[in-house]
Every structure is written in C-alpha cells, then in structure tokens.
Amino acid sequence: MNRARLLIFNAALGPLDYRVPDGMHVAPGSVVVAPLGPRQIVGIVWESERLPTSEVPDAKLRPLLAVLPVPPLKAELRRLIEWTADYYCASLASVARMVLASGGALRGPATITEYRLSGGAPERMTPQRQAAIDALEGEQATIRELAGFAGVSEGVLRGLVNQGVLEAVQVDCDRPYPPARADFAAPQLSPAQAEVADTFVDAVRARRFEPFLLDGVTGSGKTECYLEAVAAALEMGRQTLVLLPEIALTEAFLRRFEDRFGVPPIVWHSSLKSTERRRAWRAIAAGAADGGAQVIVGARSALFLPYADLGLIVVDEAHEISFKQDEGVRYNARDVAVMRARFEAIPVILASATPALESLQMAESGIYRRLVLEDRYGGARLPAIDTVDLTEEAPGRGRWLAPRLVAGMEERLARGEQSLLFLNRRGYAPLTLCRNCGFRFQCPNCTAWLVEHRLSRRLACHHCGHETPPPPACPECGELDCLVACGPGVERIADEVRDLFPQARVAVVTSDTINSPEKAADFVAQAEGGAIDVIVGTQLVTKGFHFPELTLVGVVDADLGLEGGDLRAAERTYQQVAQVAGRAGRGSKPGEVLIQTRHPAAPVIEALAAGDRDAFYAAETEARRHAGAPPFGRWAAIIVSSEDDAEAREAANLIGGTRPQVPDVAILGPAPAPLNLLRGRYRYRLLLNARRSAQVQDVIRDWLAPLRFPQGVRVSIDIDPYSFV
Ligand SMILES: Nc1ncnc2c1ncn2[C@@H]1O[C@H](COP(=O)(O)OP(=O)(O)OP(=O)(O)O)[C@@H](O)[C@H]1O
Numbered sequence: 001m002n003r004a005r006l007l008i009f010n011a012a013l014g015p016l017d018y019r020v021p022d023g024m025h026v027a028p029g030s031v032v033v034a035p036l037g038p039r040q041i042v043g044i045v046w047e048s049e050r051l052p053t054s055e056v057p058d059a060k061l062r063p064l065l066a067v068l069p070v071p072p073l074k075a076e077l078r079r080l081i082e083w084t085a086d087y088y089c090a091s092l093a094s095v096a097r098m099v100l101a102s103g104g105a106l107r108g109p110a111t112i113t114e115y116r117l118s119g120g121a122p123e124r125m126t127p128q129r130q131a132a133i134d135a136l137e138g139e140q141a142t143i144r145e146l147a148g149f150a151g152v153s154e155g156v157l158r159g160l161v162n163q164g165v166l167e168a169v170q171v172d173c174d175r176p177y178p179p180a181r182a183d184f185a186a187p188q189l190s191p192a193q194a195e196v197a198d199t200f201v202d203a204v205r206a207r208r209f210e211p212f213l214l215d216g217v218t219g220s221g222k223t224e225c226y227l228e229a230v231a232a233a234l235e236m237g238r239q240t241l242v243l244l245p246e247i248a249l250t251e252a253f254l255r256r257f258e259d260r261f262g263v264p265p266i267v268w269h270s271s272l273k274s275t276e277r278r279r280a281w282r283a284i285a286a287g288a289a290d291g292g293a294q295v296i297v298g299a300r301s302a303l304f305l306p307y308a309d310l311g312l313i314v315v316d317e318a319h320e321i322s323f324k325q326d327e328g329v330r331y332n333a334r335d336v337a338v339m340r341a342r343f344e345a346i347p348v349i350l351a352s353a354t355p356a357l358e359s360l361q362m363a364e365s366g367i368y369r370r371l372v373l374e375d376r377y378g379g380a381r382l383p384a385i386d387t388v389d390l391t392e393e394a395p396g397r398g399r400w401l402a403p404r405l406v407a408g409m410e411e412r413l414a415r416g417e418q419s420l421l422f423l424n425r426r427g428y429a430p431l432t433l434c435r436n437c438g439f440r441f442q443c444p445n446c447t448a449w450l451v452e453h454r455l456s457r458r459l460a461c462h463h464c465g466h467e468t469p470p471p472p473a474c475p476e477c478g479e480l481d482c483l484v485a486c487g488p489g490v491e492r493i494a495d496e497v498r499d500l501f502p503q504a505r506v507a508v509v510t511s512d513t514i515n516s517p518e519k520a521a522d523f524v525a526q527a528e529g530g531a532i533d534v535i536v537g538t539q540l541v542t543k544g545f546h547f548p549e550l551t552l553v554g555v556v557d558a559d560l561g562l563e564g565g566d567l568r569a570a571e572r573t574y575q576q577v578a579q580v581a582g583r584a585g586r587g588s589k590p591g592e593v594l595i596q597t598r599h600p601a602a603p604v605i606e607a608l609a610a611g612d613r614d615a616f617y618a619a620e621t622e623a624r625r626h627a628g629a630p631p632f633g634r635w636a637a638i639i640v641s642s643e644d645d646a647e648a649r650e651a652a653n654l655i656g657g658t659r660p661q662v663p664d665v666a667i668l669g670p671a672p673a674p675l676n677l678l679r680g681r682y683r684y685r686l687l688l689n690a691r692r693s694a695q696v697q698d699v700i701r702d703w704l705a706p707l708r709f710p711q712g713v714r715v716s717i718d719i720d721p722y723s724f725v
C-alpha cells in the first residue's frame, strides 16, 4: 500500500501517517490536505526515514483528501527547514509555517473583482462622490482599497458602483510580473568595483556555494557591485533574493533597482495585502520565467519562501541586528541565508561597511571570501570626525546640543546644505516624573518607563504598545501641572533646533513618522529635493540613505548605546556611529561629523574619532576572545515566562535545579530578566556560555525534555542571542 508521512502544523501531535488513495500522486514536499478527527488539516509530505514516529498499521490509516495546487517544496528547502528547526531548537512545524506564508496561495489560481472609473457620471453628485471620483483617476483596486485610497466610506463607492460610475473588472490574482532587463542601464564601474562585480558574476555563473563578505566603506558603491551579480542571475533565468533589514530602506532600493533594471523588484514583508502576498508567493514558487518572480527584496521572512530556482542571495547591511528574530522561531536571517545558499549551492553576499565581528572572523578563518572597497565612489572623501567632550563644552541649560555643533549647523544653513542629528530615542522624553512627589510614569505591563510622545500627545510603552494621554495632574499626589520631561528624545531635539533656527525646515525621522512605504518615499524625495535643512532621526536614518547635500552629522549622545552592558554594546555603538557618519559628504562637498560624548577616551569613541576601524575590531576581538564570547565561544539563553510571577520563578528554579554538568558549558542563572515584566509576563533567564565545539543544542534539549511545566509557563530557547533583556 502507498503510505505518506506528513509534517503537520500542530507541534503537540508530531508527524502523522496517511494512506495515499489510488490515482493520487504525492512526492516528498507535496502540500496536501488530510483528515484529522472531524477536521481537515494541511500537511507537507516528508521523507518518512527523516521524520521518525511510531508506525501505525496499514489498516488503521485514513486516506489523504487532496493535493494542493502548488509545486512540492524542493529537497533543498526541506533540508533548510530541518536545519533551522534543529539549530534553533524550534519545531519543524513552526519553521515550515514560515514557508507556507500565504493561505490564499495554496488554493490555486483565482480571480478577484476590482473596480475602476468607467467615465460615466452619477445622477446626483455629492461632495463625497466628487472627491472619490477625483481621487480614483487612474486607480484600480478592490472596493476596500479604493475606499482607503480616496478617504471615503465603502458605502459611497458601492453607491458609485450602482450608478455605473465604477465598473467591475475581473483580475487574475496571479497575473504575470513585467520582466526585469539585465542590460536596461548598466553602470560604468570603477576598476575596483569592476573587480568585485566580476568575482560575483563568476560565482553566480559557476552555480556553486560561495559566501562573500563585501566589506566596503560607506558610499563605495556596494549596491552597484552586487546588482551586477543580480544581472548575471537574471541572464541565467534564475531568481535572486535581496534581504534588507528594514522596510524604510526598501523604498530607496526599489527606485535604484528600477533605474538599473527597468522595473521594480517584487517586495515581500509582513504588511503586504493578502492579494499581494499570494501573488508574490505563487510567482516565487513558479520561477523566474514567464512573468514569475525574478528578484525578491524583502525582510527576513522572505528567506523561507519556496523559490523555484534561486541563483543568488544578497544580505545588505548584513551587520544589522534586525535580521535576528526575537519571537517565534528565534533565528538569525543572516546566518540562515548562508545555510540556504549552501543547500541551494549558490553564492551569498553579505554586504556592509561595518561587518559584524562574527562575519569578519569567518573571513579571517577563510570560510567567507572578503572583498574590499576601500574608497568612496566618484572621488567623494570620507568625512572628518571629531568628538565634542560634553563635560567641557556643555550645552546651555535645558539644551542638548553643544555650541560647536550648533555653530556647524548654522554654517550649513547659511550655505544651503543639510545637517543630520542622530539620537537613537523615539519620542520627546524617555521619562516623565512629578516635580512635586517624584512619581514616575511606568508601564503597567512592562518593566519600563513610559515615553512621552508630544507630537501624538501620549505616553507610550515601547515594548508592549500600551499608551495613555498625559494627565493634567499627577496620578499619585494630584498636583496640577507638575509633570516634567526628563532627558531628550528626537522630538525634543527637533524642538531645540526650531528654537535655535526658526527658519530651518526640520524633519523628524523615526518609525513613528516614517511608518509606511509612501512616507519613506516622501521623506527621500523631500530630502533629495532640498526641502529639508535638518534631519533629526533614530537608527532609521543611519544607513542606506544617500543625500549629496548632507555635509554635517551630529551624534547627540554617543554614550547612550554603551549603557546597559550588553555584550555587543561597543560593537553596536561603533557600527551605528560609523554608519550615520557615513551619511555625511557623499556628494562633491566634504563632510564633517561631531560626536557628543562624556567619555571621549572610551576605546570605541577614540577609534571612531581616529577613523581606526582595525584598531577597534582588534581590541574588541581580544575582549571577546578573553570572555569566551562569540565568535570564540557560544551563548544560548533559556527564557522562562508566565503571567504569574511565582509560577515563572518556580519553573526557572526547576530548570536551574536540574542543570546538567557538562564540560565546556557554563550555566548562569536563573535570574530575573532585566525586563522582568514584559507584556504582562514575568520573565527569568538562564544563560549558557559554551566552547565553540560544545553541542549546546543537544545539551539544552536533553536537559529540558523530561521537565514538565504548568500550562501558563512558556520556555523559549534563544541560540546565539542578540538581546539580553
Ligand atoms: N559605478 C557607479 N556609477 C555611477 N554611480 C555610482 C557608481 N557606484 C556608486 N555610485 C553612486 O554612488 C552612491 C553611493 O553608492 P552606494 O549607495 O551603492 O554605496 P554603498 O556602498 O551601498 O553605501 P552605504 O554602505 O553607505 O549605504 C550612490 O548614489 C550610487 O548610485
């Protein structure tokens, strides 16, 4: 009899066996529907020898119901799913779920009804109808999307449909994408760029696994180089995946891509509409030919999609920590990208001006091939960097910008150039307290202060989203008008700039203000068009942007990132400041960077000021080696949480009390997490520090497997953690 073993999306059940009815054809990777009790479930056919479970006799097997109309997941992808689940101690089901990321796509070809203006006029015109008609010129979408677009209710549009003003159009959900052309507008590369690009192109053509570290200073034209590799993949009819750390960066990339290849790439991120999602998913599974997906640019979740024929992966700004996912499957997309390239036997390019120490070490040990671009493109020079010692050159009372920085901005304003102030803190002030009784506003769900957002008039928690309007009186002592804002956020810095230079046009750039692709595009257009004099932003503005008139960068508080004692604090500070400094002087005019600090002698600040990257990395490497930290040793965290503090603590103690004695693995904790309360859950942590050779995952699995916890307790495992809160 024909049997099939399924990976199903219920971690509690494990794999299940079914009978394949006569006439049905399944292969490993087929996505199928099967009965489970009275319900129907989706599963993926898997090689049974790779998915052990207790054998069920033939006679007891129920038949599969259907094979879904999508190509079977390829063996390379199945191996990636297994590897990811194994390495990150996650269930196969939770990883496989990231592959089947569009329910609609699994149902096969479909059409939807969209609407557009027919050219007719309504019997009775109302202001709303007129507004809708004006707004919808040239648009075609579903009623709901059109309503959002025109800013009217769906009812208004239904009225227009009944009047024949809007006409229905049946649209193929999987309509083909216009093809990108490898030779649309090829750039003239500098000799150094050409050498790098040729190396990439050879690797793409050779169809072999090869990891590259593209290490080039800011503005060296790394993007131009890897786009040549993309062109090579296009010519071969193979697909490319470009991973970017943030949607905000995607907008600028899309335009550059379109300039180079004639059409935009296909975008994948979590806020796609379900129709866009299913169309992209099916095109990705169909391959690069005939209107399928040629180039996909996306956030980390794009990594697990079922590419039919991947020829190249690029991870841009590869040092960014947002490639690390900290919920669900806690994976690092940078590292999984390298594994995927390995399974697919294709090259992978990690591009960065400030590579992670781990990546540099991989290059050092010969595992990655490092390619270097030492100079900026087109003769632009790297900016001059200087520190401002805040203990000597103090800003005025209640101010945050030192006189030298203010003078620099004044010069730029006079010359019509742009300045950028960087402070990695959203909102107006990180803490609000009562002048009368000392009460501090804290989040009820998290161990965190509420951050004042003056633009949107609210106090907000940046961890759980809790928010409340600022009250007129102190909730503790009842005193009126007694609340004081402590410390600066970007909004407060922007106020200071407006106060100093009332004529300056100031833009605040954070995830609060740039929260959609449209807003990101607007910002880029304004900054490029010279409609902004001063940009005040968080880490969102540190990388990727290219504004030729930007000649001054001020780092408002370089010490901020060094607080908290995170393992990678120094590295992260170095990367952030070097990246934001890299925004200055990218055009023909030289750039200047002023770093405000209270610790100008701290090694990382000195290295930044001296522009001595090698010295910084060398010192940091030694410190890591000494501490047995990555890349020389390994970390893993176990995080225990529950809504009940005592229950969480007991569970953590149970784990702590059964700790194994393993050579080469030190186990620290349990201890209350620095963020002891997060989204209403109490948290405790254990930390493992192991030698590279130790099998930490096996140690953790064997340790936790026999333990049983109450229902409300969650135990998460974080391999190679980036967050220690
Ligand atoms: N060969 C080239 N021909 C024309 N323009 C180029 C070339 N190389 C780079 N440029 C331009 O120089 C600028 C900087 O290049 P790019 O943004 O690729 O640098 P990058 O190394 O990715 O920078 P960063 O790491 O700072 O984001 C861009 O405007 C780019 O279009």
Ligand SMILES: [Zn+2]
Pocket (backbone or CB within 6 Å): 443, 444, 445, 446, 448, 461, 462, 463, 464, 465, 466, 679
């Ligand atoms: Zn909160």
